[in-house]
Amino acid sequence: MFRRKLSALDYHNPAGFNCRDETEFRNFIVWLEDQKIRHYKIEDRGNLRNIHSDDWPKSFEKYMKDVNCPFKIQERQETVDWLLGLAVRLEYGDNADKYKDSTPDGAKNTDNTAKNAEPLINLDVNNPDFKAGVMALANLLQIQRHDDYLVMLKAIRILVQERLTQDAIAKASQSKEGLPVALEKHILGFDTGDAVLNEAAQILRLLHIEELRELQTKINEAIVAVQAIIADPKTDHRLGKVGR
Numbered sequence: 001m002f003r004r005k006l007s008a009l010d011y012h013n014p015a016g017f018n019c020r021d022e023t024e025f026r027n028f029i030v031w032l033e034d035q036k037i038r039h040y041k042i043e044d045r046g047n048l049r050n051i052h053s054d055d056w057p058k059s060f061e062k063y064m065k066d067v068n069c070p071f072k073i074q075e076r077q078e079t080v081d082w083l084l085g086l087a088v089r090l091e092y093g094d095n096a097d098k099y100k101d102s103t104p105d106g107a108k109n110t111d112n113t114a115k116n117a118e119p120l121i122n123l124d125v126n127n128p129d130f131k132a133g134v135m136a137l138a139n140l141l142q143i144q145r146h147d148d149y150l151v152m153l154k155a156i157r158i159l160v161q162e163r164l165t166q167d168a169i170a171k172a173s174q175s176k177e178g179l180p181v182a183l184e185k186h187i188l189g190f191d192t193g194d195a196v197l198n199e200a201a202q203i204l205r206l207l208h209i210e211e212l213r214e215l216q217t218k219i220n221e222a223i224v225a226v227q228a229i230i231a232d233p234k235t236d237h238r239l240g241k242v243g244r
Helices: 003-008 022-037 056-066 076-094 105-117 128-140 149-163 166-174 195-230
Strands: none
Touching: 003 076, 022 056, 022 076, 128 149
């Protein structure tokens, strides 16, 4: 329950501390006041240090009031937790310069995870090796060249994700190969003034036509399915129900 705060305060036994053990508890309170809280002057800590005295509970109760602890002496766990919190705040105040630039372990792990997830975040785009590598990949995958190598790299990533994953390759292997098409036999109907753009427009038009054909096929299949239901002698489509 107190392990993290005890560790932060460099307590000698953070894992084994037992506040229910009376002797250990009293020694802990003395250590906390002497080393961390230091609310009393050294000469005023005598009664608190006398852990074998029968009056120690009264001295501790007075100490709780002096440090403005909101809990009663019977609420031992709550009292210990509150005193530890006070000690941590005081420790930080005394060593603010030491801790202000420190990073929690969780944050460090998060930063490392983010860096691992974004391996290109510190990439030197002006490195000749980087440019040569991107250009080689672009040529291999037949990707259009671009002045910005990061744009080319992004295009390579998209192509790899969409076309070269295991699922994409498996799907492509199942599809039937289409027949070669002679673009010159298909009239575009307009001229962009650029032969490359004209060819791209022809390809897009043919792809669009292919999509329309697939859509028409699905529509025909739907019509056939509806007709099969209507043709069922147990179906009265005028009543919108099946059977009698």
